[in-house]
Amino acid sequence: IAGITQAPTSQILAAGRRMTLRCTQDMRHNAMYWYRQDLGLGLRLIHYSNTAGTTGKGEVPDGYSVSRANTDDFPLTLASAVPSQTSVYFCASRGDRDTDTQYFGPGTRLTVL
Amino acid sequence: GQNIDQPTEMTATEGAIVQINCTYQTSGFNGLFWYQQHAGEAPTFLSYNVLDGLEEKGRFSSFLSRSKGYSYLLLKELQMKDSASYLCAPLDSNYQLIWGAGTKLIIKP
Numbered sequence: 001i002a003g004i005t006q007a008p009t010s011q012i013l014a015a016g017r018r019m020t021l022r023c024t025q026d027m028r029h030n031a032m033y034w035y036r037q038d039l040g041l042g043l044r045l046i047h048y049s050n051t052a053g054t055t056g057k058g059e060v061p062d063g064y065s066v067s068r069a070n071t072d073d074f075p076l077t078l079a080s081a082v083p084s085q086t087s088v089y090f091c092a093s094r095g096d097r098d099t100d101t102q103y104f105g106p107g108t109r110l111t112v113l
Numbered sequence: 114g115q116n117i118d119q120p121t122e123m124t125a126t127e128g129a130i131v132q133i134n135c136t137y138q139t140s141g142f143n144g145l146f147w148y149q150q151h152a153g154e155a156p157t158f159l160s161y162n163v164l165d166g167l168e169e170k171g172r173f174s175s176f177l178s179r180s181k182g183y184s185y186l187l188l189k190e191l192q193m194k195d196s197a198s199y200l201c202a203p204l205d206s207n208y209q210l211i212w213g214a215g216t217k218l219i220i221k222p
Contacts, residue, residue, distance in 0.1 A: 041214055042117065042202075042211075042212030042213050042214045043156070043200070043202075043210075043212040045209065045210075048209075090155055098143065098204075098208035099143060099144055099163065099204065101146070101158045102146075102210065103158070105155060106154070106155050107154075107155055
């Protein structure tokens with residue numbers, strides 16, 4: 001069982017380019033999340049999905065979009081990358097209860113130049 | 114507003130005990146998580162408290178006081194591998210985790 005995988009591991013991107021970060025989980029979790037982590041700040045929620053077919057906005061959704069076509073996959077798209085989107089991005093999933101633990105993927109380190 | 118306060122950095126000696134404090138203000142409360150995060154890695158789950166009191170799990174214990182908006186993580190018999198950041202994260206009324214910036218713990222031999 002792999003848990004949660006993310007791709008790519010790292011990426012350098014020119015400003016203005018489109019980029020999709022991939023996230024796949026094999027735990028059949030309904031809830032999934034995208035966070036960004038910047039030095040000196042806590043994890044900030046970008047978007048979330050409580051179940052396949054539904055998505056919601058988190059604390060910092062601007063410039064990002066998500067889709068949830070099925071239970072396993074939750075891609076995050078940057079339509080037109082800007083340098084302020086340079087960050088480490090973590091995908092997470094959670095079991096069916098609202099108080100269940102969130103499990104994190106290994107992260108994607110993104111640099112926008 | 115929602116706010117999490119924990120020390121930015123702490124230093125402790127191998128074999129010793131360290132307590133990492135966290136105070137929080139959230140819109141509603143549905144328990145509090147502690148995660149460990151080694152440099153360059155993902156956060157991993159340590160503990161979850163929803164009732165007042167101390168939960169012990171091996172070398173790690175976590176305490177919660179809901180009335181004071183306060184939690185701490187206690188690490189005993191410190192090992193070099195415990196050098197990491199420790200993240201306090203209460204669960205708000207919408208069952209969203211509110212993350213603190215974390216406490217970087219440095220263990221010295």
